[in-house]
Amino acid sequence: xxxxxxxxxxxxxxAAQLFVRDFKMFLTESVEPGHRARAERLxxxxxxxxxxxxxYDRLHADEGFRAxxxxxxxxxxxxxxxxxxSVARQADSLEALAAAAPEHGSLTLDPNFVQPAYxxxxxxxxxxxxxxxxxxxxxxxxxxxxxGAVYMLGRNGGLMNDVRGHTIVAHIFAQYPDLDxxxxxxxxxxxxxxLIPVASAFPDAQVHGIDVGAAMLRxxxxxxxxxxxxxxxxxxxxxxxxxxxxxxxxxxxxVLLHETSPAAIANIMAQCYxxxxxxxxxxxxxxxxxxxxxxxxxxIRGEIEADYNNEPNWKAAISADYRALLxxxxxxxxxxxxxxxxxxxxxGAGGFSDTSMGTFRSWFVASARK
Amino acid sequence: xxxxxxxxxxxxxxxxxxxxxxQSPAEDRMLAMIAxxxxxxxxxxxxxxxxxxxxxxxxxxxxAAIETFTPDAAQSSDRDAIRRRLIAHIFGPLRSDADAQGxx
Ligand SMILES: C[S@@+](CC[C@H](N)C(=O)[O-])C[C@H]1O[C@@H](n2cnc3c(N)ncnc32)[C@H](O)[C@@H]1O
Numbered sequence: 001x002x003x004x005x006x007x008x009x010x011x012x013x014x015a016a017q018l019f020v021r022d023f024k025m026f027l028t029e030s031v032e033p034g035h036r037a038r039a040e041r042l043x044x045x046x047x048x049x050x051x052x053x054x055x056y057d058r059l060h061a062d063e064g065f066r067a068x069x070x071x072x073x074x075x076x077x078x079x080x081x082x083x084x085x086s087v088a089r090q091a092d093s094l095e096a097l098a099a100a101a102p103e104h105g106s107l108t109l110d111p112n113f114v115q116p117a118y119x120x121x122x123x124x125x126x127x128x129x130x131x132x133x134x135x136x137x138x139x140x141x142x143x144x145x146x147x148g149a150v151y152m153l154g155r156n157g158g159l160m161n162d163v164r165g166h167t168i169v170a171h172i173f174a175q176y177p178d179l180d181x182x183x184x185x186x187x188x189x190x191x192x193x194x195l196i197p198v199a200s201a202f203p204d205a206q207v208h209g210i211d212v213g214a215a216m217l218r219x220x221x222x223x224x225x226x227x228x229x230x231x232x233x234x235x236x237x238x239x240x241x242x243x244x245x246x247x248x249x250x251x252x253x254x255v256l257l258h259e260t261s262p263a264a265i266a267n268i269m270a271q272c273y274x275x276x277x278x279x280x281x282x283x284x285x286x287x288x289x290x291x292x293x294x295x296x297x298x299x300i301r302g303e304i305e306a307d308y309n310n311e312p313n314w315k316a317a318i319s320a321d322y323r324a325l326l327x328x329x330x331x332x333x334x335x336x337x338x339x340x341x342x343x344x345x346x347x348g349a350g351g352f353s354d355t356s357m358g359t360f361r362s363w364f365v366a367s368a369r370k
Numbered sequence: 371x372x373x374x375x376x377x378x379x380x381x382x383x384x385x386x387x388x389x390x391x392x393q394s395p396a397e398d399r400m401l402a403m404i405a406x407x408x409x410x411x412x413x414x415x416x417x418x419x420x421x422x423x424x425x426x427x428x429x430x431x432x433x434a435a436i437e438t439f440t441p442d443a444a445q446s447s448d449r450d451a452i453r454r455r456l457i458a459h460i461f462g463p464l465r466s467d468a469d470a471q472g473x474x
Contacts, residue, residue: 015416019409066393067401074402077384078409081462084380122386129381139380310386 098222141219165197170345188256258317322366331368
């Protein structure tokens with residue numbers, strides 16, 4: 001399945017994007033195991049108080065590791081270069097398509113908006129221009145949408161990239177079956193890949209999304225309109241969302257927290273509490289790993305992602321004690337665990353448990369009630 | 371006639387690109403060029419494969435004719451554009467490096 005705003009590809013653009021996909025797969029499946037084995041040989045053992053740092057440094061002494069790490073980054077740069085070239089070619093048709101969309105929903109931009117320092121300090125996933133890029137157009141959103149689908153290698157709902165959103169709905173059905181939200185907010189909605197499935201599960205609700213980038217949000221609105229979803233999008237900071245207290249029945253985030261900062265995570269928890277009506281529900285979905293459960297290579301891989309793919313808050317986000325953070329923010333009925341990934345959330349299907357089924361099979365979820 | 375508004379150019383370089391400790395920028399650049407080259411080759415092979423299959427399906431493929439084909443002026447200039455884009459793509463890392471030096 002696809003949608004009208006998704007940039008199309010020519011024969012050669014599609015071939016170039018498939019090359020990036022397969023090149024990444026080669027680097028991961030055929031080259032990485034060798035470095036993983038070497039890391040185990042370089043392990044100073046559990047008694048070392050700087051185990052990960054030591055192995056990470058030692059790995060860098062090897063030319064092959066350095067070549068692999070730099071080609072991994074290069075493959076990511078090629079992904080964005082290929083997608084941007086393709087999007088730029090379609091600039092006129094994408095703008096025209098956006099202008100021709102049925103006019104429902106809204107976009108509220110803040111001309112004085114300043115992006116948080118942690119986003120300004122490096123472009124996450126090496127996407128040139130970053131999330132907050134604004135050139136008055138909507139192309140950055142198209143780049144993010146298409147690039148995201150290629151980046152996930154088709155493991156998150158193909159070109160719709162919507163499994164995370166459906167999984168959040170499945171979690172609500174499993175843990176809060178009585179919830180009938182009238183007002184919904186997503187913090188860090190991006191181009192709306194997760195917001196749309198949540199909106200379609202609750203068709204009577206008013207649905208809002210907030211994010212940092214004007215270009216991305218212009219695209220998100222056009223994308224939602226063409227998909228028949230009515231959403232109200234706002235440029236703003238999840239640490240200080242521009243809404244009055246007790247405005248929402250459901251506030252959620254999807255893979256937002258690991259791209260913020262430790263201080264921001266605590267602030268966002270507090271804001272969710274403030275924004276919810278009594279009895280309202282908060283759901284945070286995150287990458288399905290916990291730092292202390294990772295093996296040595298899992299931890300090394302995290303360092304590689306932080307350094308060479310601009311994921312600086314990854315470690316803090318998967319080390320955080322969400323039960324304590326939610327309790328501290330005032331929440332009760334706290335649930336922390338893993339929700340089975342799905343594209344077809346059903347009431348009564350459950351799917352929430354204490355154990356991860358692995359990457360892309362389940363997502364980490366921390367949720368609670370006000 | 372009114373001029374269309376100039377289209378904003380898309381950003382091409384990501385903020386925060388740290389060196390891989392112990393790796394020279396020359397090696398990083400060289401590897402990137404090889405990766406770009408491999409991509410170009412994969413794209414070309416895929417296109418050629420499409421063309422050959424379509425010709426075969428239409429029953430008009432004459433492989434000997436490929437060897438004696440001579441492009442006219444317009445066709446030559448199309449080919450120039452293809453070749454120059456390929457050069458700009460493969461040797462792009464040289465250019466981003468030069469641009470970064472220029473910005474510094
Ligand atoms: C990985 S994307 C996820 C997008 C979407 N939630 C999804 O599931 O596909 C993370 C998003 O969080 C946004 N973001 C990060 N920090 C933010 C902040 N402080 N306020 C608002 N949005 C933020 C980024 O701009 C980006 O769009």
